[in-house]
Amino acid sequence: MLKYALKRLVTAVPTLFVIVTLAFFLIRVAPGGPFDLDRPLAPSVMESLNRIYRLDAPLWEQYLSYLGNLAHGDFGPSFVYRDFTVGELFASGLPVSIQLGASALLLALVLGICLGTWAALKHNRAGDVAAVTVATFGITVPPFVVAPLLSLIFGVWLGWLPAGGWGEGALANKILPIVTLALPQIAVVTRLTRAAMIEALSSHPVRTARAYGLGAWTMVVVHALRSALLPVVSYAGPAAAALLTGSVVVETIFGVPGIGRYFVLGALSRDYTLVMGTVVVVASFVILFNLAVDLIYGLIDPRVRYG
The missing domain is CATH 1.20.5 (Single alpha-helices involved in coiled-coils or other helix-helix interfaces)
Structure with a gap:
């Protein structure tokens, strides 16, 4: 497995090189420049x-x-935040985004797998319909609707949690952003787990285990769930990268100082180095997460072999 991982990391270098090259030239083809203002400079x-x-x-x-x-390892100076380099901006914002993204992904995986398994066991019954309805609602309602609604209910009306701000990383300030980020992912993981569990429960190995009189817990957790986790693991890699850098709406609404906002701000301001730094970070995380998914595959499915 170590040899396979090292080989994947080596082959990832040309991929990252192509991504950096395309991003470098594409952003410069776009109209405007980093110093084009409403009032032109002398x-x-x-x-x-x-x-x-x-x-x-x-x-x-x-x-x-x-x-x-x-x-x-030098991303260069920022054209918008002229007192900071891109590396300094990421050093302060990346840990915040990692905390939110990792917590949201963990919450989504735990709740989504539990709900999906429960829905599969209640297939075509009231529990299944309820889980699918909740999952559909979570997918269709966008974060820019959920975030202000949660902030209004729990922050303003009830006063249970802060309506915004980071509060130096206090747990109370993290809850609403994490829940907002996790809700769509919970819905997707629930649907993936439900579909995979329904198929796994009707597979020949599980039917054989049921015929041998194995308990429901052993049959579901040891046999069916292990097989049903494969599509969830495949989805978790891209989802982790998306949660890490795609939380610009959530970070803006709740006033969280993460890196999600840097990409949009850099693109709008033609901050070449800031956009390039964000592209490099995102691409690197996508490559690493996909490698992690491939390695986890081998732990879940013993049929997977690394050549």
Whole structure:
């Protein structure tokens, strides 16, 4: 397994290189620049800024310079937050996004697997219909509706939790953002687990185990659930990356200082280095999460072999 993991990491380098290259040139093809304001700057000021940030150099030279800096772990200075480098912004925002994303994913997996298993055991009965209805509601209602609603109910009306803010990472400030992020994922995991469990419960190994008189707990947890977890594990990899960086709406509504907002702000402001840094971080996490999914596959399904 270690040899397989190392091989995947080595082959991920060209993939990351292609992603960085495409992102570098695509963002520069887009109209506008990082210093295009509503009130244009004086030509002398614009010339000085372009010289300081080396935007007056040929594009190929900028590209090679960025690759060289990136190889040393330097994402460059931010064009919007001019007192900070992109690395400094990520150093403060990434741990916050990781906390929210990891907590939301864990909550989604636990509740989604439990609800999906329960729905499969109550197939075509009231419990199944209720679980599917709740899952459908969770998928269709977007976070920008759920977040203000939760903040209004639990933060303003009831006063149980803070309506917004990070509060230096206090648990009370994390609950509403985590729940908002987790609800759509709970719905998806519930539907995936339900469909896989229904198929697993009707499979030949589980039917044989039932014929041998094994208990319901052993039959469901040891045999059926292990097989049903495979599609959930496949979904968990991309979901983890999405939760980590795609929480811009939740972070904005609740005032959470994560990195999700940086990507949108950088794209709107043509902050080349901030957008590139976000692309590199997201791509790296996607590659690592997909590798983790492949390795977990081997632990769940003994038929998987790594060549």
